[in-house]
Amino acid sequence: xxxxxxxxxxxxxxxxxxxxxxxxxxxxxxxxxxxxxxxxxxxxxxxxxxxxxxxxxxxxxxxxxxxxxxxxxxxxxxxxxxxxxxxxxxxxxxxxxxxxxxxxxxxxxxxxx
Numbered sequence: 001x002x003x004x005x006x007x008x009x010x011x012x013x014x015x016x017x018x019x020x021x022x023x024x025x026x027x028x029x030x031x032x033x034x035x036x037x038x039x040x041x042x043x044x045x046x047x048x049x050x051x052x053x054x055x056x057x058x059x060x061x062x063x064x065x066x067x068x069x070x071x072x073x074x075x076x077x078x079x080x081x082x083x084x085x086x087x088x089x090x091x092x093x094x095x096x097x098x099x100x101x102x103x104x105x106x107x108x109x110x111x112x113x
Contacts, residue, residue, distance in 0.1 A: 019077065019078075019080075019081050019082045019083035019084060020081050020083070021080070021081055021082055021083065022082065022083060023082055023103060023107060024106070024107055024110045025103060025106045025107065025110075026103070027092060027096065027099050027100060027103050028096075028099055029102075029103065029106065030099060030102050032106065033102065033105070033106050033109070036101075036102045036105040036106065037102050040098050040101050040102050040105075041098070044098060044101065045062075045063070047101055047105070048062035048063075048068075048069075048101065049062065050105075051072060051101065051104055051105060051108070052068075052072065054108055054113055055072065055075055055076070055079075055108075055113075057072075057075075069093045069097060069100065069101070070086065070089050070090050070093050072104065073089045073092065073093060073100060073104060074086055074089050076104050076107055076108060077089065079111070079113075080107060080111050082107075
């Protein structure tokens with residue numbers, strides 16, 4: 001049997017927008033990584049700069065772009081194929097920003113970035 005037509009879809013879409021997996025650690029899993037937890041607690045600006053650089057962004061981006069933490073979380077989620085939405089990212093950041101920073105750091109560690 002020969003294939004006569006190719007499947008249709010958006011050829012420019014590289015990943016599925018809804019993601020295919022969950023975060024590897026929870027929002028409040030800081031106990032599993034005391035190093036990033038301490039760094040975030042003692043110097044949040046340093047941790048934000050470090051995360052931005054790990055994402056190949058300018059280290060000053062977290063301080064120059066409004067809503068940068070939401071954008072960073074969305075980028076990590078998209079790079080890792082993690083399920084979620086921008087609305088959920090906004091709510092997570094609004095509830096506990098420092099915990100979200102630690103979660104992003106752990107996720108990037110687990111992704112090898």
